[in-house]
Amino acid sequence: MTDDEKRARRREAECSATKRRLELLKQAQKRAFIYSFEADISIVRPSDELVSLFQEAGSLDQFAKRLAITRREAIHALKAAGFDVVEDIAREWEGGKSLRVLSKEHGPTPQTISKWIKSTGRTIKPRNSNQKYDRARMYELFDDGWTTNKIATTMKLSWATVQRCKTSWWNAKNTQV
Numbered sequence: 001m002t003d004d005e006k007r008a009r010r011r012e013a014e015c016s017a018t019k020r021r022l023e024l025l026k027q028a029q030k031r032a033f034i035y036s037f038e039a040d041i042s043i044v045r046p047s048d049e050l051v052s053l054f055q056e057a058g059s060l061d062q063f064a065k066r067l068a069i070t071r072r073e074a075i076h077a078l079k080a081a082g083f084d085v086v087e088d089i090a091r092e093w094e095g096g097k098s099l100r101v102l103s104k105e106h107g108p109t110p111q112t113i114s115k116w117i118k119s120t121g122r123t124i125k126p127r128n129s130n131q132k133y134d135r136a137r138m139y140e141l142f143d144d145g146w147t148t149n150k151i152a153t154t155m156k157l158s159w160a161t162v163q164r165c166k167t168s169w170w171n172a173k174n175t176q177v
Contacts, residue, residue: 047081061107
């Protein structure tokens with residue numbers, strides 16, 4: 001390996017390390033934004049009492065309502081008590097709760113809940129990223145000469161869904177020839 005190749009590889013490694021550092025910094029900034037606004041009030045209660053009150057309420061909005069404060073102030077009060085609400089919500093999401101359910105429970109919109117979860121370093125798949133049918137099986141049925149209606153009825157899918165797959169199957173078949 002020549003010196004130029006070694007320098008190029010070293011530069012490439014430095015660039016990827018820099019990109020990763022910038023990505024981590026960006027995630028940290030997103031997370032810091034949530035807590036960047038200081039609460040204008042001070043709650044005179046023991047930390048463990050605040051955390052147990054939140055767990056008893058079971059929701060961010062209910063907790064804030066019981067203390068007669070805003071949602072943001074509730075987040076700051078819990079953060080000062082050593083309890084990370086955002087992390088708790090992210091764990092609930094990992095446990096299988098949907099963004100909509102979390103939104104109904106805690107109050108913020110599903111988009112806000114999504115931002116909070118992403119700020120913890122977790123990734124959320126886009127909507128409709130999971131296909132609800134077996135495309136390969138459908139292609140086999142088309143190859144066997146099945147009609148769109150017959151496939152739609154057999155696989156319990158809409159005619160339009162099967163037709164879209166048929167179009168992509170037909171295009172793929174014609175480009176192979």
